[in-house]
Amino acid sequence: QKEVEQDPGPLSVPEGAIVSLNCTYSNSAFQYFMWYRQYSRKGPELLMYTYSSGNKEDGRFTAQVDKSSKYISLFIRDSQPSDSATYLCAMSKAGSYQLTFGKGTKLSVIP
Amino acid sequence: GAVVSQHPSWVICKSGTSVKIECRSLDFQATTMFWYRQFPKQSLMLMATSNEGSKATYEQGVEKDKFLINHASLTLSTLTVTSAHPEDSSFYICSAAGGADYGYTFGSGTRLTVV
Numbered sequence: 001q002k003e004v005e006q007d008p009g010p011l012s013v014p015e016g017a018i019v020s021l022n023c024t025y026s027n028s029a030f031q032y033f034m035w036y037r038q039y040s041r042k043g044p045e046l047l048m049y050t051y052s053s054g055n056k057e058d059g060r061f062t063a064q065v066d067k068s069s070k071y072i073s074l075f076i077r078d079s080q081p082s083d084s085a086t087y088l089c090a091m092s093k094a095g096s097y098q099l100t101f102g103k104g105t106k107l108s109v110i111p
Numbered sequence: 112g113a114v115v116s117q118h119p120s121w122v123i124c125k126s127g128t129s130v131k132i133e134c135r136s137l138d139f140q141a142t143t144m145f146w147y148r149q150f151p152k153q154s155l156m157l158m159a160t161s162n163e164g165s166k167a168t169y170e171q172g173v174e175k176d177k178f179l180i181n182h183a184s185l186t187l188s189t190l191t192v193t194s195a196h197p198e199d200s201s202f203y204i205c206s207a208a209g210g211a212d213y214g215y216t217f218g219s220g221t222r223l224t225v226v
Contacts, residue, residue: 043204043217088154097143097208103154
């Protein structure tokens with residue numbers, strides 16, 4: 001079993017839809033959770049960073065962490081064509097800079 | 112905000128030659144830099160961790176003699192792919208720790224094609 005599992009999609013939604021992206025993980029040592037957006041042939045850019053279980057909101061983006069279930073989610077409200085990209089979840093252990101990434105989910109928002 | 116510049120953004124080289132990729136933190140000092148490789152439709156795989164002034168730590172399965180990493184200053188790390196072969200063709204991405212609240216800033220990546 002991989003440490004981080006993420007459905008690669010692709011996921012296609014109409015503009016304005018709510019998008020739900022998810023990752024599961026197996027190692028309870030992961031304490032920090034991140035969501036990155038990666039456009040084609042570009043480096044990842046950070047969208048959300050969370051530490052504790054619960055929700056964190058930033059504009060149209062909401063990150064959710066459930067440590068008891070080892071499950072994290074990213075919700076995108078009012079999705080836009082510009083949101084079309086690959087979304088990667090990533091996580092790290094306490095005291096470590098090293099990130100473990102999911103495979104990424106490719107999202108297409110259709111106008 | 113923190114910026115990491117990675118150069119070149121793409122390179123094509125002949126099989127058997129060496130290619131150097133640079134990763135610079137522009138507005139902060141990066142004590143630790145990471146090098147990742149990403150194949151099409153795959154996630155980022157950590158290749159090595161480099162700390163300024165010391166030898167890089169390579170992940171299992173990554174040939175340290177083939178992928179030479181030098182972190183000579185707090186703002187520059189380089190990855191040299193030696194004797195490149197077509198199977199080394201990939202997207203290489205660096206990240207630097209120290210520029211953001213929790214420390215991860217990525218470069219824009221280098222697409223290497225070995226022909």
